[in-house]
Amino acid sequence: MKGLTMKEINIGDKDFFQKTVTETDVYLYAGVTGDLNPAHINQEVSEKTMFKGRIAHGMLTAGFVSAVLGTKLPGPGTIYLGQEMKFTAPVRFGDTIKAEIEVIEKLEEKNILKLSTVCTNQNGDVVLKGVATVMPPK
Structure with missing residues (x-):
């Protein structure tokens, strides 16, 4: 099984992964x-923190971006080269997180893509945003 090559990808292409975060997910992570x-x-x-209860690891949420890529x-076959990201809201147990990516730049001579990465919860609140840099399979 092989992913899309540079020639098969266009600026504006999008995809997503969605998952409800469970207590088990957090403990396994x-x-x-x-x-x-x-x-x-x-x-x-955790009840004494600013979040007033347990939250999922930020990098667990970032892993959902990796799942899409x-x-x-x-x-x-995609090689994940880098990720700029900002965590903008907590992810709580039971939240359904949608990780969405969109191709925003193609550097064909280097076989590198830049993709917008956004994760939202079931209420549409952005919990993570950033830009991923990847090499698609050749």
């Missing part, structure tokens, strides 16, 4: 990465 920050895994401690646009 914490275990795999070793990020056991109480803001994510300790209800009592690696499985849909450009797809399998």
Whole structure:
């Protein structure tokens, strides 16, 4: 299975991945990465934070962008070179996050794409925004 090549991609092409974040997702991410920050895994401690309860790891949300890039646009074989991003709102357990990407620039001579990356929750609130740099498969 191979993703789209530079020639098959146009500026303005879009795709997305959507998932509801569960407590299990957060605990698995914490275990795999070793990020056991109480803001994510300790209800009592997290209630004393500005978020007033547990939130998902920002990088878990960023992983949804990676899912779009690696499985849909450009797809399998894509090399993720970089990501500029800003976390703009917390992701809470039970939120349904939609990670959307859009091709905004093609550097054909270098086989590099720049894509707008935006994650929103079920209310349409932006929780992450940025720009990804990738190499599509040849």
